[in-house]
Amino acid sequence: MQQHFHLNTPLLESVGMSKRVGTTVYLKMESAQPSGSFKIRGIGHLCQQMAKQSKGIVCSSGMAAAHVARKMGLPATIVIPSSSPQLVVQKLQDEGATVKITGKVWDDANAEALRLMETEGLTYVPPFDHPLLWEGHSTVITEIAASMGQNQKPGAVVMSVGGGGLLCGVVQGLRAVGWEDVPIVALETVGADCFNAAVKAGTIVTLDDITSEAKCLGAKTVCRKAFEYSQSTELSIISELVGDQQALHAVETFLDEERVLVELACGAALAAVYSGVIRRLQDEGRLPSPLGPLVMIVCGGSSINMEQLANLQHKIHRHT
Known part of the structure; x- marks a missing residue:
């Protein structure tokens, strides 16, 4: 279920x-x-399907992924651009996520999330491009x-x-x-x-x-x-x-x-x-x-x- x-x-x-x-x-x-x-609709559904056996998730779009990871008992690394307000960083940390600030725009942060997937063996959660x-x-x-x-x-x-x-x-x-x-x-x-x-x-x-x-x-x-x-x-x-x-x-x-x-x-x-x-x-x-x-x-x-x-x-x- x-x-x-x-x-x-x-x-x-x-x-x-x-x-x-x-x-x-x-x-x-x-x-x-x-x-x-x-976002929690899609990210929740995707994490249910893909991240059960995961050692942690990495995502370049934050709150939903951080919330779902906390509920599933998984570590989450959220990569966000420097344009993100401080309040977002705080909210992500409140959800228990590790926050990494990379680049100026979302595309930069996403490239770093993909790199962490490769190097750290994390499950990459795409923010919008996945069936x-x-x-x-x-x-x-x-x-x-x-x-x-x-x-x-x-x-x-x-x-x-x-x-x-x-x-x-x-x-x-x-x-x-x-x-x-x-x-x-x-x-x-x-x-x-x-x-x-x-x-x-x-x-x-x-x-x-x-x-x-x-x-x-x-x-x-x-x-x-x-x-x-x-x-x-x-x-x-x-x-x-x-x-x-x-x-x-x-x-x-x-x-x-x-x-x-x-x-x-x-x-x-x-x-x-x-x-x-x-x-x-x-x-x-x-x-x-x-x-x-x-x-x-x-x-x-x-x-x-x-x-x-x-x-x-x-x-x-x-x-x-």
Whole structure:
């Protein structure tokens, strides 16, 4: 019997967002996961399958892996870039993980994690590019389907994209519940937009650098599977960009209206409503009007607190 590390998270109606967009908006509250984000779904599932006989795991994406390793009684080494806030280091250490800081961006940290797998004989846990992760993440959609019931179906699913792991899981989940025709609106911030760059170029692109403050979206290259899904004629995946300022505004508004603090990477998805992206897509005929209920995946994030929010406000408002 497989143990689950993730929770079946609440699906809440947002009155404020519904009013803005003119249709019912449901929030899938992945911010309520024990590790602070959706990642525990896939990482929990993958560790169950792969790490049972392990002498320890190594991962370049922290909280979920550290939490699962602690629950499984395994040592965890988490490699993170120097751009990670101090609060993340502290939280990882609280979960019992060994933290190693390497390089400037996620890609640097990941290269070090792969090196440790070779030299230390640790089990490498990929943060977004693995079929077992996608299988774990797909449970987010099966839960939404169960909550909405037989007679309701989303008009669209709105989510953030980083490396593409959640996107792959969402596609697989939609297929599993017979919702292949539900459009996915995939948001990224300008400067952490490896998926959008690939969609525009028609081929996988590696960004020169991550210039957005949404460091958790910060993979320089999207996973191949996510790119393949974006090219599929059977699926409708709409890739959109917002600025850091719009993502920050969404974080602030969400905190005011829903009393939940999420990180900037999650704010990108919320900005689809708060900055009028959904309305614009309807005006352009890319989403239907009227639109069925909108499901927002509130992916959460553990690298945010009030001090970090103040830092972001200072940085982002200074640049604009």
